[in-house]
């Protein structure tokens with residue numbers, strides 16, 4: 001995949017993760033750019049990258065660059081993704097794809113018209129045992145899917161003094177915990193089950209309606225000591241936690257709990273899929289184990305091992321069993337998949353990676369969740385053509 005030259009935009013938490021994973025996937029990283037020329041240079045030097053590019057615009061204008069990765073805060077995704085596609089380049093955009101479905105719908109149309117590949121970085125699909133779970137649903141090991149439950153919980157925004165751009169609706173979007181982490185779970189579950197969520201009923205809560213914002217810059221996940229940092233109070237409308245009941249297209253149902261205020265849970269996504277024959281359970285904090293629940297025989301636990309997994313899961317496993325894989329490996333596998341498609345020239349739908357259409361569907365789901373919470377009732381998720389899907393039951 002060395003034939004592709006890529007630039008990463010954003011030098012914060014996840015930008016360098018993209019750089020490292022691209023290199024491990026064998027893609028040439030021609031540079032990283034930040035919000036200023038000085039930040040671009042500092043990040044390039046830190047990561048041992050060329051310093052040829054100092055801004056997003058410079059990378060856009062260079063015909064030798066094939067693809068751009070966007071790892072900037074959510075409010076920049078729409079304009080930047082549009083600009084990348086219009087410059088004739090492929091794009092990988094961080095989640096959530098945009099701030100609302102008008103933007104994400106437009107991005108889907110622009111991507112289709114451009115003939116370029118456009119992915120959203122829903123990386124959690126690329127834990128090998130999540131591909132294994134999808135294969136087991138496909139090959140009917142579980143039987144009929146009955147219900148899906150789970151959670152995505154963190155603690156880095158527990159205190160009133162914890163602050164990040166994500167808490168502001170203007171920077172991250174009107175939904176926060178749901179859009180920031182809940183959509184990983186919702187994307188993952190729809191990927192694994194092969195079913196769309198058609199209706200939702202949500203009850204969300206803002207624990208801190210005011211937070212202390214540092215007057216200087218803040219890094220994602222930084223737990224500063226508020227006593228030493230100058231802050232100013234700021235009103236917060238985005239949710240810290242909440243519950244969402246779900247209905248799937250075929251009658252299965254379920255629920256998701258999302259929270260960024262659960263002490264002790266650093267970054268913990270869990271799911272349990274219950275079928276008429278078996279259940280499956282997985283936890284992102286021990287991602288090399290998949291629990292298999294049986295009614296009439298002992299339960300089992302599959303330890304990630306390419307020799308014992310479906311070929312689709314073995315294909316995205318980089319190491320033999322017992323050599324634990326984790327968060328950074330998911331990005332490597334996502335990028336291997338994306339650039340592998342580019343290298344083969346196979347860009348037709350359905351793509352083997354999460355596309356802008358998947359990203360748009362997540363935004364439609366978020367909008368239904370917000371509407372449901374505000375109106376305190378079940379809401380059908382709009383179809384990706386703008387139509388209302390018919391809810392079940």
Ligand SMILES: NC(=O)C1=CN([C@@H]2O[C@H](COP(=O)(O)OP(=O)(O)OC[C@H]3O[C@@H](n4cnc5c(N)ncnc54)[C@H](OP(=O)(O)O)[C@@H]3O)[C@@H](O)[C@H]2O)C=CC1
Nearest residue numbers: 010011012013014015034035071072073074094095096220
């Ligand atoms: N898939 C995943 O697992 C993850 C996804 N994400 C997603 O990635 C995105 C970024 O999150 P995160 O890395 O945590 O955020 P950070 O705030 O840590 O980093 C964002 C970076 O973007 C830079 N930036 C802002 N505006 C521009 C611009 N116009 N041009 C170039 N760079 C710019 C910021 O610069 P400055 O420092 O000057 O502000 C900062 O370096 C979000 O959309 C988030 O949802 C994040 C973490 C994990």
Ligand SMILES: O=C1CO[C@H](CO)[C@@H](O)[C@@H]1O
Nearest residue numbers: 095154180181184220267
């Ligand atoms: O996967 C993730 C881990 O946490 C980050 C901060 O909440 C998210 O933005 C991200 O998508």
